[in-house]
Amino acid sequence: MKRTYLLFTAIFFICSTSIAQKKSVKTLSKTSSAAELSRPKLVVGLVVDQMRWDYLYRYYNRYSNGGFRRLVNQGFSAENTFIPYTPTYTACGHSSIYTGSVPAINGIIGNDWYDPQLKRNVYCAEDTTVKTVGSDTRAGLMSPKNMLVTTITDELRLATNFKSKVIGISLKDRGAILPAGHSANAAYWFDGGTGNWITSTHYMTELPAWVDQYNKLKMPNKYFEQNWNTLYPIETYTQSTADNKPYEGKARGEQTPTFPHPTKLYTDKNFDMIKSLPYGNTMTLDLAKIAIQAEGLGQGSSTDFLAVSCSSTDYVGHQYGANSVEAEDTYLRLDKDLEDFFNYLDAKLGKGNYLFFLSADHGVAHVPGFMKENKLPGGLFSDSQVIKSLNTTIAEQYKIKKAIVTSSNSQLYFDHDAIKEAKADFEAIKTLTMETLEKQDAIADAVDLTRLSSTTLPEAIKKAVTYGYNAKRSGDIYYVLKSGYFGGGSTGTTHGAWYPYDSHIPCVFMGWNVKAGKTNKTHYMTDIAATLAAMLHIQMPSGCVGEPITELTHQ
16 A cells, blocks of 8 residues: 555656646747847958058048948947057958957968978968869969868857858958858859959859859959049049159059059950959959848848958058058948948848948058158068078078078078088077167067067067967067068058057947947957857857957947
C-alpha cells in the first residue's frame, strides 16, 4: 500500500512538473514573440577614400540639404575620431574600420609590405590560389586571406547563422574585399584592363546575371563622353586655389591640369581612368543600388550588410591635392550622389529601417608646392640615396654586401641571415642606421621597432608606431618624417603619417536608432566596429580593441 502511494506521488509530481514546464515554455514563447530582438533591415557602411574630417565642413555651404548636410544634421557625428596607428594607408584603414583592430593585430600593415620570410613584396589582398571571375586578367587573384582576424561583417554572418547577406563594392579590390570580410557572400571591384566589375573564386565561380548585364553597358565610356567640367561656374570655387598650378599632376594626354578635362580621350582605350574622375564614385554608388535591388538586401528575415568604398576621391586627391578645384568639385559631385543614394534607401527600405555610417580610411597632406607657396612647413623626402649610402658604409665596416634589403612604409628591413653569417654586430648596425637617418633634414626621429617601449618618442607617436608594428611582417627601423613631409614626386600629394591631416577622419552614423547629435570626445577608427557590435547585439570582431561610442549607443 505504501509502495503504491509513493509511486502515485512520484507520477503526480512528474506530471505536475511537466505541465508547469509546458506552461513556462508557452509563456516564454509568448514573451519572446512579443519582444523580439530589434535590428535594422540593412547596415550600409560607406568609406570615402582620403576624406579628411574637415571636408564635412569645408564645403558645407555648397552641399545640398540631402547629402552631406543631411548626414551631419540628422546623424550623430563623433567629431574627434582619429586613426590610432601608422601608416595611414587604404588597406590598413578599411581593415581597421571593419575589424575594430590595428595592423599589429589584423596583419594589414600597408597596401603592400616586404615579407622577410618570403623575401619579396606582398600585396594586402593577393591570393594566387584563387582565380579571376568576370575577366581574363589577373586582377581577380584576390581574397581576404592576409587579414588575420574577423570583421564586423563576419560577426554578423556568425550571429545570424549565415542568414545575413554581406556584399562589398569598391573600385579598389582592397576597398571591397577587406570590409566584406572572410565569409562574405560577394565582393566586387573594378578591372581597369577590361572595364568590368569582377570578383574571385573565393566568393563564386561565375558572376551573377545583374553584374554581367551592368558590365555589358560599359558605363565608363558613357561617363568619358561627358568630359569633366566643373559642376558650377569655376569662379564660384572660392575654397580652392587657382585651377592651373605647377604642383598639380596632369592626366594622360593633357597639356595642363585644368578644366575641362578631356575624358573623351579614354573611351575604349583606358577604362582605368574612370577611377581618377568623380564619375567613378557615381558608378560605384549606382552599382550599390543595383545590388540592393538584385540581391534583395534588407528584404529578408535577418539584417544584411552592404560595405561600399568610394575610391575616386583618393585618386583625384593624389593627383591634384587637397586645395584643388578638382578636389572641391569631386566632393560637390559626391554630395549629389549621396543625396540620390539616401533617397533610394528611403524609398526602398524606409527611413529609420536602415543604419548608415560614413568614415574614411585616411586623410591627406597638402601638396608640398602649395605649402611652400603659402610659407607653411613641408617638403619631399626620398630614402633611396640614404639607404644606398648606408649599405656602402655597412659593407665597408662589416663586409655585408646589402645589409638593408628594402624600405617599405617608412620602415627599413635588414638581411638578418647575411648579418648573422658575417657575425656582425646587429645592434651597432641599427644604431649607425638610426643616427644617419636622424641627420636627414626631413626626418624627426628614427627608432628600433623591437625597442619601442624604451624610446623617447612622444606617447602619441609611440602608440601609433606600436599599433602599426606586426612582429612577423614589419621591418626593423622606423623613421618619423616631420610634419608636411612625405616621399613622392614634384606634383600631387599623399598620406601615411600620424599627423591629424592624415589621421583625423569623419565618423558619422545616421538612421536606425540614431538620434541627431555630436560629441567632441576623442574616439578612434577602431571604435566603429565596437559601436556596430553594441547596436546590433553581436560579438565584436576577434581582434577588436575599440570601445563603443557610448554617446551614441546610450541615447
